[in-house]
Amino acid sequence: MPTPERTSREAIVAVGRELLEAEGLAGLTMQAVADRVGVKAPSLYKRVRNRDELVRLITEATIDDLGEELRKAAAGPTDAPSLVAALALAFRAFAHRFPAGFHLIFAPGPVGTRPSYDAIVASSLPLLEVAGALAGPERALDAARTLTAWANGFISMELAGAFNLGGDVDEAFAFGIRTLTTALQAREVAQAVG
Known part of the structure; x- marks a missing residue:
């Protein structure tokens, strides 16, 4: 599993966009993004403040x-x-x-x-x-x-x-x-x- 240092904001946003298209806005969760990026959900918060910020970035x-x-x-x-x-x-x-x-x-x-x-x-x-x-x-x-x-x-x-x-x-x-x-x-x- 990648360490948080190897997980970029760009990768998180790219995965979030893929999830949005596949699952809709309701399926765009921090946990789902973390699973696809390959980190634990708390690690995402080192790159993205919260779900609202993730939605804004997407x-x-x-x-x-x-x-x-x-x-x-x-x-x-x-x-x-x-x-x-x-x-x-x-x-x-x-x-x-x-x-x-x-x-x-x-x-x-x-x-x-x-x-x-x-x-x-x-x-x-x-x-x-x-x-x-x-x-x-x-x-x-x-x-x-x-x-x-x-x-x-x-x-x-x-x-x-x-x-x-x-x-x-x-x-x-x-x-x-x-x-x-x-x-x-x-x-x-x-x-x-x-």
Whole structure:
């Protein structure tokens, strides 16, 4: 069994993320993490203060990974509508790969489990930039929130199996992207003309 000195915070967080995806938030216990890392549960407290801190660290690691996926997606297209589509598709793909982590990012929780402001800002930059290109710099945050709220709602419903009326869910997602992009662009054009 590894000694606590050989057990890193990064390893604990990685195992916690695996457990979260396999067992859900209820299965993410200090004992379960300790068992998988190969130490006794009290040894974890030398690296992680408590379960709330572990949840926060997992949330931040998940947000960091999502931000990296969004940066990669934003590196390809050059026009704003294509960028919105690339970011939305990357957001959705990430949620499908890590549904429990995705849910954790947007779920309310105790203050001690919430990610840092810096982690949120860093992961949001690609979306804020394209939102500014669509709706203008003064409305970038509003546009980014609108896009995020729609995508999160759509994806959360999809992951919950809530789309039961038939139809092509992929096409519905693409329709939503096109509709929001057009609406945000039309708003910017209307402001420029008016």
